[in-house]
Amino acid sequence: MTLRVYNTLTRRKEEFQPIEPGKVRMYLCGPTVYKPAHIGHLVGPVIFDTIKRYLTYLGYDVTFVINITDVDDKLINRAREQGCSVQELARRMEQDYFENLRTIGVDTVDHFPRATEHIPEMIAAIQRLIEKGHAYEVDGDVYFDVTKDPDYGKLSHRRLDEMLAGARVEADERKRNPADFALWKRSKPGEPAWDSPWGPGRPGWHIECSVMSMKYLGETLDIHGGGLDLLFPHHENELAQSECCTGKPFVKYWLHNGLLRASGAGKVGGAHNRYGDLTEQQAEQEAVKLAGSKGAESVKKLFEKFSPEAIRLFILNTHYRSPIDFSEERIAEVARSLEGFYRLIETFEELTGEDFYALPAPTRRNQTTSLEGLPEEFRKELETLRDRFFECMDDDFNTGGAVGVLFELRRAINGFIASRTPGTGPLSAEDRTALRKAMTLLKELAGILGLFRKRPQRPAGADDQLVGQLIQILIDLRSEARKNRNFELADRIRDRLAELHIVLEDRPDGTRWRRE
RNA sequence: GGCGCCGUAGCCAAGUGGACUAAGGCAGCGGAUUGCAAAUCCGCCAUCGCGGGUUCGAAUCCCGCCGGCGCCUCCA
Incomplete structure (x- = not known):
């Protein structure tokens, strides 16, 4: 190459x-x-x-x-x-x-x-x-x-x-x-x-x-x-x-x-x-x-x-030699597409208790993340994606193509997680290691584009902590309602919060919330 | 007038002769999952501006046309 x-x-x-x-x-x-x-x-x-x-x-x-x-x-x-x-x-x-x-x-x-x-x-x-x-x-x-x-x-x-x-x-x-x-x-x-x-x-x-x-x-x-x-x-x-x-x-x-x-x-x-x-x-x-x-x-x-x-x-996202039309809508769209990565990172951190941004990712191609020991199919998929990423970058720094590969990598990892966490059960030690390696690869490749190097600064107000605690109270009350099959109340809470751009996600292991 | 670039799905965009029966994202639609959602996964959604030509084979090369744009001004 x-x-x-x-x-x-x-x-x-x-x-x-x-x-x-x-x-x-x-x-x-x-x-x-x-x-x-x-x-x-x-x-x-x-x-x-x-x-x-x-x-x-x-x-x-x-x-x-x-x-x-x-x-x-x-x-x-x-x-x-x-x-x-x-x-x-x-x-x-x-x-x-x-x-x-x-x-x-x-x-x-x-x-x-x-x-x-x-x-x-x-x-x-x-x-x-x-x-x-x-x-x-x-x-x-x-x-x-x-x-x-x-x-x-x-x-x-x-x-x-x-x-x-x-x-x-x-x-x-x-x-x-x-x-x-x-x-x-x-x-x-x-x-x-x-x-x-x-x-x-x-x-x-x-x-x-x-x-x-x-x-x-x-x-x-x-x-x-x-x-x-x-x-x-x-x-x-x-x-x-x-x-x-x-x-x-x-x-x-x-x-x-x-x-x-x-x-x-x-x-x-x-x-x-x-x-x-x-x-x-x-x-x-x-x-x-x-x-x-x-x-x-x-x-x-x-x-x-x-x-x-x-x-x-x-x-x-665009090849460097092409002109780019500026538009806020376009940037907003890109911002939306990034959310999926942030959610994956969050999921990874919850599943493994590790800090994604502290993962020691390789910074040289000849020291690239080892994928030894990963399930065969998953490993092959990641290797193919990695090769394609390099092919893009080797071809006159085709960052647009490389970004596309990053999205595919995200889907591959999400798919792996989905296949391993069918119920509430925690990840096995082996799967945790596999996930960690895959995420390390993601960090390694994204890092070349200067992405995901630091935890993004969320717009945070001074009373952010308080807001979090208040929402947690609502989530707890709603969970109780759900347990009692009082879905009408549960949905009302969720809808009212949605009006405030607070989105709730019910997961096997509990309810998560985020701003939108 | 001179030099050059671009036209790929609703939108953005990669690919520039054969693994293309064309990446990826956003939006949309169907399914799995869910009490319903959200998230996630699976699937669907393009004959590559138009017309000729070259070639066994073209989104990719050549010619013509249409449409958009840049530089020729101390604008990154």
């Missing part, structure tokens, strides 16, 4: 072979931290976090970097409106971003380099490009000369002459060629500025990614990721300047994820919705408005409505 990945550069699925055996160097373009994150900002991180989890599971030592763009026009404008410094705004939004990543379980990132902390390296790279004749200075601005790079356009598969014919690139008198892009921008008064050989200024957008990725990962990366929207011009430019600078291949595998979009309305929070001169709060309201009619809203608000796990599964 080999891992195959789709490479934008070659437009083909290729066998994954890292440059240095056993090591993977991975870079993902991160956010410009100028406004609160919306769910679209989480798509890339969730996908590449999952990719890192799988690569790690396969035994690779993975270094994963996401950059933080903390200087740029949008930040400058926004900070001005808010009357704070660019740095203040950037740090605040960066915190918001980190919090969201934590919430949704993205915790495999090794470095979050900030652009502003790598200015000297950028200046050095720009100087090198000038020396090599790939860049030129005009009045304190430095541009990359695309005509000096015969490879320019190879990533996005565009030809320079065609691009120029497109006539949408507005000609700037100062550039030698309309497609040339800024490496260094002279700063206007009042803007953040750093000293450079070309006078005070700040870096262009693309150079930070070249410099920071190479600083933390070396001159050639194994994987470079980002949204499809970044393919051109950002990644094309990044690639051009990097290779012209080092003379070496910059990236072996370019991976691009599809974008989240408001149904038929273009990308969420994208070019169609200009937040340019809105305040933070207005921007958020604007986003909510979109959400009301199918757009995005700030992730924070979304987390109030849906569990992070549901949002994560919503993202991973």
Whole structure:
């Protein structure tokens, strides 16, 4: 079994072979931290976090970097409106971003380099490009000369002459060629500025990614990721300047994820919705408005409505290269489908007295959960499902297929339980062991997708304990009524509770309740 | 105008030449179970946008058409 990945550069699925055996160097373009994150900002991180989890599971030592763009026009404008410094705004939004990543379980990132902390390296790279004749200075601005790079356009598969014919690139008198892009921008008064050989200024957008990725990962990366929207011009430019600078291949595998979009309305929070001169709060309201009619809203608000796990599964349910239409109904549906897993986990814990989330699940493929000693049929079923899970993941990280397998695994385990607990009898020691192994496998595979790693936080009020005790009283009274065959009363209790979204389940071993 | 993507059941979605008489989820329906439910299990629910072609064989490849979308604007 080999891992195959789709490479934008070659437009083909290729066998994954890292440059240095056993090591993977991975870079993902991160956010410009100028406004609160919306769910679209989480798509890339969730996908590449999952990719890192799988690569790690396969035994690779993975270094994963996401950059933080903390200087740029949008930040400058926004900070001005808010009357704070660019740095203040950037740090605040960066915190918001980190919090969201934590919430949704993205915790495999090794470095979050900030652009502003790598200015000297950028200046050095720009100087090198000038020396090599790939860049030129005009009045304190430095541009990359695309005509000096015969490879320019190879990533996005565009030809320079065609691009120029497109006539949408507005000609700037100062550039030698309309497609040339800024490496260094002279700063206007009042803007953040750093000293450079070309006078005070700040870096262009693309150079930070070249410099920071190479600083933390070396001159050639194994994987470079980002949204499809970044393919051109950002990644094309990044690639051009990097290779012209080092003379070496910059990236072996370019991976691009599809974008989240408001149904038929273009990308969420994208070019169609200009937040340019809105305040933070207005921007958020604007986003909510979109959400009301199918757009995005700030992730924070979304987390109030849906569990992070549901949002994560919503993202991973679709193949990463496909676009996803955002819709709350869809997320709600996914959330509902998760309930079955939570019930299984609960059942498992009641049946065995174990803590599912504390089960020591293997984290490497070559140490996968042993299914020795399980009933033959059950064991075969689990093995087949496990193989299918790997097949999916090996095929360009087909998380959608892998999720499907997880659901089948759930059904297999439920079926096993159903076949072993016909009456009230407790599980035999053997069956308990079998169940434990099956659940360990579930945890192992789900963990690769970043699911079921922590007990979900149920919306809990301060008087939750009291509520539980009160419901228990009602359950006890109802049980007595049932024992006396007073079903009318028993049903009335159940119906009244249902009105309050409290669902009762009568099981052989007693009545269980849950909120819905 | 250039480059590219997509169209699979009521909805979402995997599969992209042969184990497909097409995963999985949500919703729905039937059965087992239950005092009745809930939960769970079993079963049912798609000739893969349309028309041609290639092939022993196509959801999967080619051509045409229809419909939807992205990029070519410092938007993840």
